[in-house]
Amino acid sequence: MTTLVVDGLTAGYAAGAPVLRDVSVRVEPGRVLAVTGPSGAGKTTLLRAMAGLLRPEHGTVTVDGAPLRDRDHAVAARVVFIPQGNGLAAILTAAENVQVALIAQGASPTDARRTTLDALDRLGLAGQADQLVEELSGGQQQRTATARGLALRGAVLLADEITSELDAQNRQKVIDLLHEEAARGVAVVMATHDPEAAASCDAELHLVDGRAELVRGYADLPAGA
Numbered sequence: 001m002t003t004l005v006v007d008g009l010t011a012g013y014a015a016g017a018p019v020l021r022d023v024s025v026r027v028e029p030g031r032v033l034a035v036t037g038p039s040g041a042g043k044t045t046l047l048r049a050m051a052g053l054l055r056p057e058h059g060t061v062t063v064d065g066a067p068l069r070d071r072d073h074a075v076a077a078r079v080v081f082i083p084q085g086n087g088l089a090a091i092l093t094a095a096e097n098v099q100v101a102l103i104a105q106g107a108s109p110t111d112a113r114r115t116t117l118d119a120l121d122r123l124g125l126a127g128q129a130d131q132l133v134e135e136l137s138g139g140q141q142q143r144t145a146t147a148r149g150l151a152l153r154g155a156v157l158l159a160d161e162i163t164s165e166l167d168a169q170n171r172q173k174v175i176d177l178l179h180e181e182a183a184r185g186v187a188v189v190m191a192t193h194d195p196e197a198a199a200s201c202d203a204e205l206h207l208v209d210g211r212a213e214l215v216r217g218y219a220d221l222p223a224g225a
């Protein structure tokens with residue numbers, strides 16, 4: 001089980017003032033943390049820092065106590081990032097997008113194919129496996145990206161706005177799958193604009209202009225939850 005800790009994080013992009021200022025939060029195994037806040041508040045920036053894609057100006061992001069050096073380090077620590085806007089290769093099929101990621105992680109082609117079909121099936125995409133991503137609807141693409149993230153079976157799962165293009169039924173399915181990941185010990189973070197999705201999480205960090213306000217902490221959970 002892996003714990004990711006953000007401590008006093010100030011970070012941003014090369015040109016300009018920091019986007020995040022003195023943000024601290026623990027991402028605990030077996031729990032789902034919602035990151036909420038208005039557009040531009042810094043949700044994606046925080047997830048990028050948790051994924052090892054942004055270097056802190058001040059403070060630290062640690063995985064099991066080790067400061068994250070970069071994305072390679074995060075991948076080695078099994079920090080999986082499902083980006084906003086899906087990050088899929090449009091000219092590959094849904095299945096190929098998932099398989100390539102698994103093979104890059106060391107899976108054999110046979111295992112990769114089996115895991116891929118299982119992950120697509122969990123997202124209701126069994127019938128779309130061999131369809132090109134550019135031929136899928138926005139919601140199907142978003143679910144394919146989620147299938148890829150789940151197939152990688154990370155220790156930490158960072159999901160950036162992965163329900164924004166989904167209908168109510170698929171939205172609930174994806175939220176349920178994130179909770180299933182947590183139930184098997186994954187530390188899950190979900191950036192979302194959706195108050196219902198946030199309410200379903202175990203804790204909520206609300207960002208305003210890059211500053212964090214803990215709305216609900218894990219300690220607020222009823223005993224035994």
Ligand SMILES: Nc1ncnc2c1ncn2[C@@H]1O[C@H](COP(=O)(O)OP(=O)(O)OP(=O)(O)O)[C@@H](O)[C@H]1O
Binds near residue numbers: 037040041044
């Ligand atoms: N690559 C980048 N280079 C420079 N500035 C950026 C970059 N990405 C984001 N920003 C800036 O960082 C701030 C926070 O953006 P971020 O995408 O983290 O917000 P967000 O809360 O995820 O917003 P949204 O809900 O609209 O996705 C914004 O002012 C944005 O313009």
